[in-house]
Amino acid sequence: MNANILQTPIDYLKGVGPNRADLLRKELGIHTYQDLINFFPNRYLDKTRFYKINELQRNSAEVQVVGKITHIKSVEQKRGKRLVADFVDETGKMELVWFRGQKWIRENLKINTPYVIFGKTNWFNGLFSMPHPEMELVEEYKKQLRTAMQPIYPSTEKLAKAGISNRVVHKIMQQLFIETKGKFYDTLSEELSSELKLLPKAQAVFNVHFPQNQELLAKAQFRLKFEELFYIQLQLLIKNMLQKQKIKGYVFEAIGQNFSEFYNNHLPFELTGAQKRVIKEIRADLGSGAQMNRLLQGDVGSGKTIVALMSMFIALDNDFQACLMAPTEILAIQHYNGLVELCKNLDTSIYLLTGSTKTKDRREIHEKLENGEIDILIGTHALLEDKVKFKNLGLAVIDEQHRFGVAQRAKLWRKNQVPPHILVMTATPIPRTLAMSLYGDLDISVIDELPPGRKPIKTVHRYDSNRLKVFAFIKDEIQKGRQIYIVYPLIQESEKMDYKDLMDGYESIAREFPNEQISIVHGQMKSDAKDYEMDRFVRGETQIMVATTVIEVGVNVPNASVMIIESAERFGLSQLHQLRGRVGRGAEQSFCILMTGHKLSKDSKTRLETMTATNDGFEIAEVDLKLRGPGDIMGTQQSGVLNLKIADIVKDNDVLKLARHHAMQILKEDPSLSLEKNKVIRFTYAQLAKHKNIWNYIS
Numbered sequence: 001m002n003a004n005i006l007q008t009p010i011d012y013l014k015g016v017g018p019n020r021a022d023l024l025r026k027e028l029g030i031h032t033y034q035d036l037i038n039f040f041p042n043r044y045l046d047k048t049r050f051y052k053i054n055e056l057q058r059n060s061a062e063v064q065v066v067g068k069i070t071h072i073k074s075v076e077q078k079r080g081k082r083l084v085a086d087f088v089d090e091t092g093k094m095e096l097v098w099f100r101g102q103k104w105i106r107e108n109l110k111i112n113t114p115y116v117i118f119g120k121t122n123w124f125n126g127l128f129s130m131p132h133p134e135m136e137l138v139e140e141y142k143k144q145l146r147t148a149m150q151p152i153y154p155s156t157e158k159l160a161k162a163g164i165s166n167r168v169v170h171k172i173m174q175q176l177f178i179e180t181k182g183k184f185y186d187t188l189s190e191e192l193s194s195e196l197k198l199l200p201k202a203q204a205v206f207n208v209h210f211p212q213n214q215e216l217l218a219k220a221q222f223r224l225k226f227e228e229l230f231y232i233q234l235q236l237l238i239k240n241m242l243q244k245q246k247i248k249g250y251v252f253e254a255i256g257q258n259f260s261e262f263y264n265n266h267l268p269f270e271l272t273g274a275q276k277r278v279i280k281e282i283r284a285d286l287g288s289g290a291q292m293n294r295l296l297q298g299d300v301g302s303g304k305t306i307v308a309l310m311s312m313f314i315a316l317d318n319d320f321q322a323c324l325m326a327p328t329e330i331l332a333i334q335h336y337n338g339l340v341e342l343c344k345n346l347d348t349s350i351y352l353l354t355g356s357t358k359t360k361d362r363r364e365i366h367e368k369l370e371n372g373e374i375d376i377l378i379g380t381h382a383l384l385e386d387k388v389k390f391k392n393l394g395l396a397v398i399d400e401q402h403r404f405g406v407a408q409r410a411k412l413w414r415k416n417q418v419p420p421h422i423l424v425m426t427a428t429p430i431p432r433t434l435a436m437s438l439y440g441d442l443d444i445s446v447i448d449e450l451p452p453g454r455k456p457i458k459t460v461h462r463y464d465s466n467r468l469k470v471f472a473f474i475k476d477e478i479q480k481g482r483q484i485y486i487v488y489p490l491i492q493e494s495e496k497m498d499y500k501d502l503m504d505g506y507e508s509i510a511r512e513f514p515n516e517q518i519s520i521v522h523g524q525m526k527s528d529a530k531d532y533e534m535d536r537f538v539r540g541e542t543q544i545m546v547a548t549t550v551i552e553v554g555v556n557v558p559n560a561s562v563m564i565i566e567s568a569e570r571f572g573l574s575q576l577h578q579l580r581g582r583v584g585r586g587a588e589q590s591f592c593i594l595m596t597g598h599k600l601s602k603d604s605k606t607r608l609e610t611m612t613a614t615n616d617g618f619e620i621a622e623v624d625l626k627l628r629g630p631g632d633i634m635g636t637q638q639s640g641v642l643n644l645k646i647a648d649i650v651k652d653n654d655v656l657k658l659a660r661h662h663a664m665q666i667l668k669e670d671p672s673l674s675l676e677k678n679k680v681i682r683f684t685y686a687q688l689a690k691h692k693n694i695w696n697y698i699s
């Protein structure tokens with residue numbers, strides 16, 4: 001299609017007019033012919049079948065019937081007036097009912113004239129009735145461009161009120177296709193189209209709006225989804241390549257003393273295959289000359305810490321410093337303790353800096369950092385302060401990406417003239433497909449293997465009424481020397497009710513377990529107090545930890561083997577999985593018990609069932625994505641994945657992979673695509689001249 005025609009404002013389309021154009025713009029963001037073409041139906045009704053009235057079934061989906069109206073009457077009711085028409089065919093009678101727009105309908109309906117009606121039926125007073133049917137005179141019906149599958153377009157209340165019904169949109173579409181007939185160019189190369197047996201663009205677009213049959217519809221959708229995802233992937237990959245070329249990074253060529261000494265003599269366990277692979281990927285990045293921006297995904301307990309440490313060693317071996325930033329003080333301290341322990345036989349100087357570091361110590365740290373006496377600095381947001389200056393920061397590891405924004409990452413960059421390499425670690429797996437679309441700017445490494453010997457955590461769902469049995473089980477486990485977490489929802493720390501639940505819970509547990517020591521940790525406590533309580537649990541002085549979700553991420557107490565989650569129905573899936581990940585870190589069999597009341601929503605049930613069915617974080621992430629949609633998953637807002645017009649990030653996983661594969665292929669064959677300094681759009685167009693009209697697809 002000619003680009004000019006595509007850009008024509010919809011006001012010019014016959015049958016639209018200024019008022020409708022205004023509504024389409026405001027309500028649906030449709031400004032041009034192109035926008036209208038890309039306004040895709042969200043479902044289709046199969047109108048291949050006509051029903052006779054005596055074939056209607058209760059609880060059936062929408063049906064289509066041909067018949068005549070024999071009589072219309074208004075019926076007064078307590079709740080207001082309704083309009084009822086008797087509708088008959090040769091097999092029987094049914095009723096059509098209207099609650100709105102009665103006057104207009106009454107004036108316009110024709111008696112004893114054949115109509116095609118369509119809608120959902122109810123069984124009422126011994127008759128089928130159809131409220132607010134779609135209706136069309138058979139005479140008109142025959143004149144229309146018919147499709148077996150009727151597209152249903154998304155609508156809004158305002159549009160419906162303004163009379164822009166589905167039928168009107170359908171008519172506007174017909175007009176659009178009349179005006180643009182024969183003017184479509186293809187937008188993918190011939191090679192690609194023939195390799196993948198894609199429908200030509202014109203046919204694809206037509207069949208999405210006017211599907212001739214199910215098979216063509218499927219092919220048309222595939223072609224358009226592929227195209228949409230292909231161009232997005234192409235842009236992301238190009239952006240990624242450009243970024244790499246643009247941002248020079250330190251070259252860490254040497255593998256030296258720290259890395260080798262640790263690897264050869266102090267590694268506490270054999271690395272898993274996945275850990276080795278990821279370390280290799282990171283090594284390659286660090287030596288490439290470009291700044292590393294890598295996301296390290298690994299399920300809870302998959303052993304990301306050691307990977308981070310070994311990456312930091314590479315920086316140290318090249319005479320640079322490294323830092324590790326954690327989202328909370330507890331986690332920073334834990335990382336600090338963990339790394340100090342791992343490095344105990346090495347000559348590595350590791351320091352901790354958090355909000356509660358004393359002024360005197362802080363000054364010392366600032367000084368040592370600047371003159372290079374500190375190798376690794378671990379801390380919280382405190383690391384971002386301007387006063388914190390490194391002599392030469394080579395690698396920044398950021399734990400738990402979700403809690404730090406992109407802006408904060410950038411702040412770390414600015415600590416040097418040359419930006420340090422960045423490794424972002426997350427234990428909240430994001431489905432690969434989503435990650436690929438979200439993190440165009442980050443390369444992704446995945447630790448998809450757990451250390452050997454881990455026993456899968458046994459997860460069960462129990463109702464509150466079974467609490468006594470659960471308590472008995474806890475007693476047994478404590479007898480065996482294990483520790484227990486009991487977690488309460490505290491979605492917002494200020495919610496008084498939640499707080500009360502937690503305190504009530506604490507009291508009842510104290511009553512039930514009079515001989516045990518109990519820690520309590522929640523968000524309203526001062527951090528000193530929190531750390532003290534946490535510490536007692538870590539050291540095994542307390543047997544039970546009653547807490548809110550503050551313990552969600554990263555806490556590592558291998559002797560804790562039972563995780564009880566109260567009101568589990570109130571947690572999201574990934575949060576449940578995170579919490580469960582706090583146990584199962586030692587050699588013992590661990591358990592996770594999800595406690596709920598009896599009343600559960602459908603989604604809650606799915607979440608609980610998923611948790612009891614699998615321990616695999618990636619599988620859980622997929623379900624989570626399906627339940628919540630990408631909108632709720634952090635980061636998706638800015639990424640554009642939500643602006644997809646036809647593809648669905650969850651359902652079209654395979655198409656996305658295929659699109660990415662081909663986009664990569666094209667870039668591999670012609671890397672010059674990414675060399676252009678100017679806007680992506682220009683060179684993409686120039687280079688992909690064979691993919692005509694690229695500019696319509698690249699924004």
Ligand SMILES: Nc1ncnc2c1ncn2[C@@H]1O[C@H](COP(=O)(O)OP(=O)(O)OP(=O)(O)O)[C@@H](O)[C@H]1O
Pocket residue numbers: 269270271272275298299300301302303304305306426427451452553554555556581585
């Ligand atoms: N290859 C390995 N073999 C045996 N144990 C390992 C291995 N890698 C890590 N571990 C141990 O597994 C536990 C979990 O590791 P780590 O804390 O690094 O996990 P993680 O990926 O950071 O998980 P989380 O995000 O839940 O904190 C630690 O106790 C660690 O010592």
